[in-house]
Amino acid sequence: MSLLTVGTVAFDDIQTPFGHAERVVGGAATYIALAASYFTRPVQLVSVIGDDFPEETLAQLRARGVDLEGLQVKEGEESFFWAGRYSENMNHRDTLETRLNVLADFDPVLPESFRRPDYVMLGNLTPAVQMRVLDQLEKKPRLVAMDTMNFWMDTAMDELREVIARVDVLTINDEEARQLSGEHSLVKAARKIHEMGPDQIVIKKGEHGALLFQRHDDALHGSHIFFAPALPLADVFDPTGAGDTFAGGFMGYLASTGDLSFENLKRAVIYGSAMASFCVEKFSIDRLLELTPEEIRERVQRFVQLVNFDARLEG
Amino acid sequence: MSLLTVGTVAFDDIQTPFGHAERVVGGAATYIALAASYFTRPVQLVSVIGDDFPEETLAQLRARGVDLEGLQVKEGEESFFWAGRYSENMNHRDTLETRLNVLADFDPVLPESFRRPDYVMLGNLTPAVQMRVLDQLEKKPRLVAMDTMNFWMDTAMDELREVIARVDVLTINDEEARQLSGEHSLVKAARKIHEMGPDQIVIKKGEHGALLFQRHDDALHGSHIFFAPALPLADVFDPTGAGDTFAGGFMGYLASTGDLSFENLKRAVIYGSAMASFCVEKFSIDRLLELTPEEIRERVQRFVQLVNFDARLEG
Numbered sequence: 001m002s003l004l005t006v007g008t009v010a011f012d013d014i015q016t017p018f019g020h021a022e023r024v025v026g027g028a029a030t031y032i033a034l035a036a037s038y039f040t041r042p043v044q045l046v047s048v049i050g051d052d053f054p055e056e057t058l059a060q061l062r063a064r065g066v067d068l069e070g071l072q073v074k075e076g077e078e079s080f081f082w083a084g085r086y087s088e089n090m091n092h093r094d095t096l097e098t099r100l101n102v103l104a105d106f107d108p109v110l111p112e113s114f115r116r117p118d119y120v121m122l123g124n125l126t127p128a129v130q131m132r133v134l135d136q137l138e139k140k141p142r143l144v145a146m147d148t149m150n151f152w153m154d155t156a157m158d159e160l161r162e163v164i165a166r167v168d169v170l171t172i173n174d175e176e177a178r179q180l181s182g183e184h185s186l187v188k189a190a191r192k193i194h195e196m197g198p199d200q201i202v203i204k205k206g207e208h209g210a211l212l213f214q215r216h217d218d219a220l221h222g223s224h225i226f227f228a229p230a231l232p233l234a235d236v237f238d239p240t241g242a243g244d245t246f247a248g249g250f251m252g253y254l255a256s257t258g259d260l261s262f263e264n265l266k267r268a269v270i271y272g273s274a275m276a277s278f279c280v281e282k283f284s285i286d287r288l289l290e291l292t293p294e295e296i297r298e299r300v301q302r303f304v305q306l307v308n309f310d311a312r313l314e315g
Numbered sequence: 316m317s318l319l320t321v322g323t324v325a326f327d328d329i330q331t332p333f334g335h336a337e338r339v340v341g342g343a344a345t346y347i348a349l350a351a352s353y354f355t356r357p358v359q360l361v362s363v364i365g366d367d368f369p370e371e372t373l374a375q376l377r378a379r380g381v382d383l384e385g386l387q388v389k390e391g392e393e394s395f396f397w398a399g400r401y402s403e404n405m406n407h408r409d410t411l412e413t414r415l416n417v418l419a420d421f422d423p424v425l426p427e428s429f430r431r432p433d434y435v436m437l438g439n440l441t442p443a444v445q446m447r448v449l450d451q452l453e454k455k456p457r458l459v460a461m462d463t464m465n466f467w468m469d470t471a472m473d474e475l476r477e478v479i480a481r482v483d484v485l486t487i488n489d490e491e492a493r494q495l496s497g498e499h500s501l502v503k504a505a506r507k508i509h510e511m512g513p514d515q516i517v518i519k520k521g522e523h524g525a526l527l528f529q530r531h532d533d534a535l536h537g538s539h540i541f542f543a544p545a546l547p548l549a550d551v552f553d554p555t556g557a558g559d560t561f562a563g564g565f566m567g568y569l570a571s572t573g574d575l576s577f578e579n580l581k582r583a584v585i586y587g588s589a590m591a592s593f594c595v596e597k598f599s600i601d602r603l604l605e606l607t608p609e610e611i612r613e614r615v616q617r618f619v620q621l622v623n624f625d626a627r628l629e630g
Contacts, residue, residue: 089499184404187549208523211547227621229542232526234502266624300626306542307622309581311615 001142002116003255005032006046006108006133007123007244009053009071013083013097014283016090016238024284025057027080028123028147031241034288035248035275036121037064038296040255044114046070046133048106050077060289069111074102090236091207110136119255121247122146122167127159134166143254145169145200147247150176165197171247173204186211190223200265202250202272204243206230212269214262226266229307231277231299238283242276245288249275274299316457317431318570320347321361321423321448322438322559324368324386328398328412329598331405331553339599340372342395343438343462346556349603350563350590351436352379353611355570359429361385361448363421365392375604384426389417405551406522425451434570436562437461437482442474449481458569460484460515462562465491480512486562488519501526505538515580517565517587519558521545527584529577541581544622546592546614553598557591560603564590589614 007029014021029047036043044067051073058068083097108129116139122130124147134144144167152160153176164170170193174186180196181189190201190213201213201223209229216223250272257264274296278287322344329336344362351358359382366388373383398412423444431454437445439462449459459482467475468491479485485508489501495511496504505516505528516528516538524544531538565587572579589611593602 185549185551187547205523208520209542209544225547225621226624227524227544227547229524229544232502232540232542234500236500263625267627270624270626304624304626306540307624309541309585309619309623310578311585311619312582 001040001118001255001258002042002044003036003040003119003121003251004044004046004110004114004117004133004141005029005036005121005123005248005251006130007032007125008080008103009045009047009049010080010082012240012284013081014238014240015085017086017088018235018237019283021238021283023081025054026082026241026284028125028244030057030061030285031244031279031288032121032123032248032251033061033066034064034285035245035272035279036252036255037066038275038291038293039249039252039271040119041065042067043252044070044117046108046110046114048072048074048102048108050079050102051075053079057285064289067113070108070114072109077102084240086239090239093239108133115139118142119251120144121251122163123244123247124149127152127156127163130163131159134163142258143168143251143260145171145247145251147171147243148176150179153179161196164193167198169200169202170198171202171204171243171250173206173243177201177203187223187225194223202269204246206239206242207236210246210269210273212265214265224262226262226269228269228273228303230273231302231306233277233280236280239280241285242279245279246272246276248272270300270303271296274303316355316433316570316573317357317359318351318355318434318436318566319359319361319425319429319432319448319456320344320351320436320438320563320566321445322347322440323395323418324360324362324364325395325397327555327599328396329553329555330400332401332403333550333552334598336553336598338396340369341397341556341599343440343559345372345376345600346559346594346603347436347438347563347566348376348381349379349600350560350587350594351567351570352381353590353606353608354564354567354586356380357382358567359385359432361423361425361429363387363389363417363423365394365417366390368394372600379604382428385423385429387424392417399555401554405554408554423448423451430454433457434566435459436566437478438559438562439464442467442471442478445478446474446481449478457573458483458566458575460486460562460566462486462558463491465494468494476511479508482513484515484517485513486517486519486558486565488521488558492516492518502538502540509538517584519561521554521557522551525561525584525588527580529580539577541577541584543584543588543618545588546617546621548592548595551595554595556600557594560594561587561591563587585615585618586611589618
């Protein structure tokens, strides 16, 4: 089934303890689309770039079944650029520079063929842009997910809450969930965010994994909760894009199966986590260009071994 | 099968955002013994207290099958006392006061009936005291586990490494694992700690769960790894003793089953995590005095629901 995604397609400049990747390809929509492309077709990408973006990357996206009809190319302008540096232990990153460039006045226009997607993943962007995409849809999708960040909570909370009220799934990191809800406990935070709209919430905890909450019919019982760890890795080479890759794998898997049961949402979280575990193994999108179905199956099997146990309950 | 444990039996003064518990019962051996008592008998406790310790607590321990023959009572002296305050979000705690009292010159003496235990859990204490306990054993136990803390790494690293070299399981928190190994990656940290002796390492990550590492026969493949989350709770009332309760549940479950396969070690980690999730629900040992087998089964079942999934791998 079709998956529509909107988000940045950009250049990143990344410094980690392992090295410095200068002006490499990045962007939320790039990671989302590539990760999803391993599961479902078509993946319809809505974004904007300048005329400085490498044709090679566009060809790689097309080769993976990503439909770029919704990708605007602004002649004489530059693509979005972000530079950041990770701390020694990778737990913290500082933004060194952000150049909005083409993103400053981005008005997403959905081509006719993009207006009836089955699944929608709104990558992290101005809430107003996310809303513009939803407003152009001519049919209610089966599932709409969105990502966001603390910056929009600080600067555009009203618009952000309007978008959140219209989506089925919110993906957000733990600190952002706390900021959005005003609750330290993630269980309580999820309850408050359910009240804002989304029936499903994925709280991403980076190296500590991800929690999936689904609204419970019986409010007394809170949410259904599922936890997926991050794969313990000897080296995390570059965490950039891991959250977007998770979202792409999660939504791509759901779109490919068409099954929105909680059991299948759990599997989607595992597939998303597996894709994210590949993303961090190399700089930029490099690892996401070369995966095989066999590698993905093998990686998911490692998650099974990592967490599944036989409770052998007695009595 | 029998489980011998050594550790503090003490008073705690605990301030959390939920309240202030003044001079309540605490101590590593207290938590370990109570948690283990739900799984195996006898639990043999080695520790020291002053004549200020409540007879009621000793009666509660005895009622739960804990053998106190190895508990020294020093007339005219005071029990170990620790005071601490947790931060607003419970992620950090400051020690306000530590009074060693009877612990200052504690010389553990194992009664004759304590010298041939099947399982041993060395609670966090001076490495020299942990060693003294091992030296008095007259038969090699099936499994020896130990807990420790950063304080001993700072002040008694040589003795600490001697004890670590003699145990099968080291339980340690993530920051301590990093300090002990000099590695930030927990996967690499575990490899280095395996080299120090223990075939099994449990790295406790508090609200982020616990990782079990088992040395792999084939060194190229690193360790077998299992991950157990902490149960997401709306309120963590008081985290004091959670790590010791984990260790007690873990070792108690192993002692009750007598099965040291990796599959059973995984279950033991889950049982330990379940017991720890009870511990934090009330101040002091209160919750650990009132559990039923049914509650423990129900709690373990929540872990099953939280992490188990059907991968439904194709191809």
